[in-house]
Amino acid sequence: KNEVEQSPQNLTAQEGEFITINCSYSVGISALHWLQQHPGGGIVSLFMLSSGKKKHGRLIATINIQEKHSSLHITASHPRDSAVYICAVPYGGSQGNLIFGKGTKLSVKP
Amino acid sequence: DGGITQSPKYLFRKEGQNVTLSCEQNLNHDAMYWYRQDPGQGLRLIYYSQIVNDFQKGDIAEGYSVSREKKESFPLTVTSAQKNPTAFYLCASSIAGISEQFFGPGTRLTVL
Numbered sequence: 001k002n003e004v005e006q007s008p009q010n011l012t013a014q015e016g017e018f019i020t021i022n023c024s025y026s027v028g029i030s031a032l033h034w035l036q037q038h039p040g041g042g043i044v045s046l047f048m049l050s051s052g053k054k055k056h057g058r059l060i061a062t063i064n065i066q067e068k069h070s071s072l073h074i075t076a077s078h079p080r081d082s083a084v085y086i087c088a089v090p091y092g093g094s095q096g097n098l099i100f101g102k103g104t105k106l107s108v109k110p
Numbered sequence: 111d112g113g114i115t116q117s118p119k120y121l122f123r124k125e126g127q128n129v130t131l132s133c134e135q136n137l138n139h140d141a142m143y144w145y146r147q148d149p150g151q152g153l154r155l156i157y158y159s160q161i162v163n164d165f166q167k168g169d170i171a172e173g174y175s176v177s178r179e180k181k182e183s184f185p186l187t188v189t190s191a192q193k194n195p196t197a198f199y200l201c202a203s204s205i206a207g208i209s210e211q212f213f214g215p216g217t218r219l220t221v222l
């Protein structure tokens with residue numbers, strides 16, 4: 001079974017700052033997911049990536065397969081980015097089931 | 111609109127009562143999942159189903175039961191055997207064998 005560690009657990013930033021959230025896992029994977037959970041509880045998928053880098057608007061996700069590490073970056077952060085960001089990877093050997101990190105709670109102050 | 115619905119958003123029950131949480135999807139996904147979320151913890155898998163009329167226990171299945179009689183529906187029953195049922199419950203679905211999952215809005219269950 002894979003283990004997923006996220007850091008930091010909590011992050012407070014000023015509007016406009018560059019944000020980095022880290023995720024490391026223990027077992028080789030086919031893909032890694034970054035998810036966003038808003039205060040109301042709903043979860044949306046931000047990225048699914050298996051190599052390199054993906055960008056969507058102000059969000060950038062990178063993964064280093066050899067080091068078993070991924071980062072989520074937010075450029076020019078805004079208060080509406082305040083949410084919990086969750087990293088998830090497949091169970092070892094399973095394509096469908098996921099194991100989740102505990103999440104990073106981001107608060108962006110105006 | 112395609113998506114996953116969960117109802118109700120908030121649910122209150124007395125201790126000792128069974129309660130059923132609804133999850134419906136119109137994405138034509140084969141696989142469906144139930145997760146529990148507690149403060150400071152990652153989502154934990156309760157049950158999952160890869161196909162109609164079949165389901166498997168996840169990491170924390172004790173005190174819960176599910177059914178999968180229709181592709182669109184995957185209700186979760188929290189039984190009185192569940193020692194600490196107060197939590198946030200999330201349902202998700204995916205194409206079978208693909209790890210990207212789509213989540214419902216969740217149900218917050220409080221047992222009084």
